[in-house]
Amino acid sequence: MLRDPSVDDRVDDEIAHCLQRETPRSFFLYAGAGSGKTRSLVLALKRAQETRGHDLTLRGQQIAVITFTNAAADEISSRLDFDPLVSVTTIHAFAWKLVRDYQDDIRSWLAAELDASIEQLESTKSREGSKKETDRVYRLQKNRNLAATIHDIRKFTYSPSGGNHDREALNHSQVIKLAADLLTSKPLLANILVTKHPILFIDESQDTNKNLLDAFLHVASESEGQFVLGLFGDTMQRIYNDGKVDIAGSIPGTWATPVKVMNHRSPRRIVELSNRVRADADDHSQTAREDRGEGTVRLFIASVDSDTDVVEKAAAATMSTITGDADWTVPAGDDSEAGENPAVKRLILEHSMAAQRFHFADLFSALKSLPRDQTSVLDGSVPELQVFLQQVEPLVQAHQRGDQFTVARIVRENSPLMAHKILEAASPTPGALRTVLEECQEAVDQLINLWSGAEVPTIGQVASVLDGLGLFTLATSIKTTLMIDKLEDEESPAGEIDAWQRCLAASFDEVSRYGRYFSGMTPFATHQGVKGLEFPRVMVVLSDEEAGGFLFSYEKLLGAKELTASDVKNVATGKDSSVDRTRRLMYVTCSRASEALAVVAYTSKPEAVRAFAIENNWFSEDEIVLL
Numbered sequence: 001m002l003r004d005p006s007v008d009d010r011v012d013d014e015i016a017h018c019l020q021r022e023t024p025r026s027f028f029l030y031a032g033a034g035s036g037k038t039r040s041l042v043l044a045l046k047r048a049q050e051t052r053g054h055d056l057t058l059r060g061q062q063i064a065v066i067t068f069t070n071a072a073a074d075e076i077s078s079r080l081d082f083d084p085l086v087s088v089t090t091i092h093a094f095a096w097k098l099v100r101d102y103q104d105d106i107r108s109w110l111a112a113e114l115d116a117s118i119e120q121l122e123s124t125k126s127r128e129g130s131k132k133e134t135d136r137v138y139r140l141q142k143n144r145n146l147a148a149t150i151h152d153i154r155k156f157t158y159s160p161s162g163g164n165h166d167r168e169a170l171n172h173s174q175v176i177k178l179a180a181d182l183l184t185s186k187p188l189l190a191n192i193l194v195t196k197h198p199i200l201f202i203d204e205s206q207d208t209n210k211n212l213l214d215a216f217l218h219v220a221s222e223s224e225g226q227f228v229l230g231l232f233g234d235t236m237q238r239i240y241n242d243g244k245v246d247i248a249g250s251i252p253g254t255w256a257t258p259v260k261v262m263n264h265r266s267p268r269r270i271v272e273l274s275n276r277v278r279a280d281a282d283d284h285s286q287t288a289r290e291d292r293g294e295g296t297v298r299l300f301i302a303s304v305d306s307d308t309d310v311v312e313k314a315a316a317a318t319m320s321t322i323t324g325d326a327d328w329t330v331p332a333g334d335d336s337e338a339g340e341n342p343a344v345k346r347l348i349l350e351h352s353m354a355a356q357r358f359h360f361a362d363l364f365s366a367l368k369s370l371p372r373d374q375t376s377v378l379d380g381s382v383p384e385l386q387v388f389l390q391q392v393e394p395l396v397q398a399h400q401r402g403d404q405f406t407v408a409r410i411v412r413e414n415s416p417l418m419a420h421k422i423l424e425a426a427s428p429t430p431g432a433l434r435t436v437l438e439e440c441q442e443a444v445d446q447l448i449n450l451w452s453g454a455e456v457p458t459i460g461q462v463a464s465v466l467d468g469l470g471l472f473t474l475a476t477s478i479k480t481t482l483m484i485d486k487l488e489d490e491e492s493p494a495g496e497i498d499a500w501q502r503c504l505a506a507s508f509d510e511v512s513r514y515g516r517y518f519s520g521m522t523p524f525a526t527h528q529g530v531k532g533l534e535f536p537r538v539m540v541v542l543s544d545e546e547a548g549g550f551l552f553s554y555e556k557l558l559g560a561k562e563l564t565a566s567d568v569k570n571v572a573t574g575k576d577s578s579v580d581r582t583r584r585l586m587y588v589t590c591s592r593a594s595e596a597l598a599v600v601a602y603t604s605k606p607e608a609v610r611a612f613a614i615e616n617n618w619f620s621e622d623e624i625v626l627l
Ligand SMILES: Nc1ncnc2c1ncn2[C@@H]1O[C@H](COP(=O)(O)OP(=O)(O)OP(=O)(O)O)[C@@H](O)[C@H]1O
Pocket: 005, 031, 032, 033, 034, 035, 036, 037, 038, 039, 234, 237, 264, 265, 531, 532, 533, 534, 591
């Protein structure tokens, strides 16, 4: 077995060769988890800076890099000392920069899109009065209005950070589709791309929008010898549906296809498990570095109806005993709960599983029932809750640690009461100001008083006190809910108010926990959210029942549940099946661990999962613990 850590250095040399002016060649890098793809990407850019920087700059050309997130773009730019030779952007920003000057083309494209959409909406009527039908009529009208006036729009706009809903603003998916369509249909635009950016790298290419990726592949094939398209990524880590299935199968024979084999992140046992998980999807197998050691993996199997706190605590304790690493458990005497042990990253499939484990489930399920777009609920930015998260919570905490300076600052900066009282005092003499401060202090005391009993107050109790005192500004929906509560309306109110009533009935602790979870201050992360990251101790929690989705099924992957007829059909026709998707997710999660890995599987058939794990050589008998 090859275990020389520098074995993949030749891959970097091969990529550097592809970038030379005399021998430009597109390439697709085959590289699995932890193989140092980012390092190879940055190294390639650095070499291009040295060999071609001067020449490209003279011609006003730039190397372009497309990343998956803004954070990744910043990281790469900073590693290159923000050299203007390299333009690093997300896909949306790149697409818009490419097309924004072609306003007439944008207009014709949008007009054609609208016509197609109108035609489709006209031919798909639903039942009169149904939500679907109301929605259809609304969209039809909106599209007809826009189509009728599109020629009056002087300039189309787009903002990668979103938020602009004006008539002339394009949305995220339109910008991607527009760029893809124009790149394939307008040779001029493709020429401009190639002239401006003779080298284009795409990071995380497996999750890059398939239409746009196909457009870049088209440009690369038309401009061979003048343009280098470099694809980085790992097909086994494709986790969004937007990505292109089987990129590897679309790579022309003229491209370079270097392969990295070393995993620099994980110890031998974890690399071996990742190889096994991957083996049924393709034949890429990795080698672990000698100096990463042996590492530990365990599969804990529990029945679906188990108490998750008990199971996961027991799994962590067992990991601690086996590895001799005390960080798997919270030390005795530490008052943080087991679920909050920051040393163990717990990977859950859905936010609701974190809500359950981190105790904000009542609030979260109430928020999820709000009849609105769920984006803010699922990223922690629900506007109505910000007063609790940004004002009440820090104020109470500052008070509890005796930091009156911070309490005063929060009130001064945020309280309408303070501003209002100062205005009321006709001439703000020092005496009048003192009175204002005393009144504010009284309001703060009343708020703090809610925490003096044995019980933490509910969100509703806090809101009610704020409402009465005017200390901080409450959102209208919360004020309305409080008012309805006061009226003691006999009829159960529907929809939004009902959801807010349930939110207000939750303990204030839940809102703090909700805030901490979404600001990344807990050990929980979702399976999809940890792409690209690594942690020493990882606990992967598999629980289809709790996740409640239909896209993934660990029960099917682990042999506890039969494939459905459509799964069988998908497999037979080479289509992506739920087992394929789940296997990729399992590969991503397990390969995050750099020291030890615990997989906790909740299943309806513990024995079947155990048999599957042993038969497929994922885990040996003594690596499996039935809980
Ligand atoms: N040649 C190398 N020598 C030493 N360490 C390396 C090397 N390449 C990468 N590493 C280290 O290995 C780890 C994994 O690297 P990196 O995160 O870049 O891999 P990746 O291919 O992007 O992984 P993934 O696809 O799993 O997110 C990092 O800690 C990185 O610092």
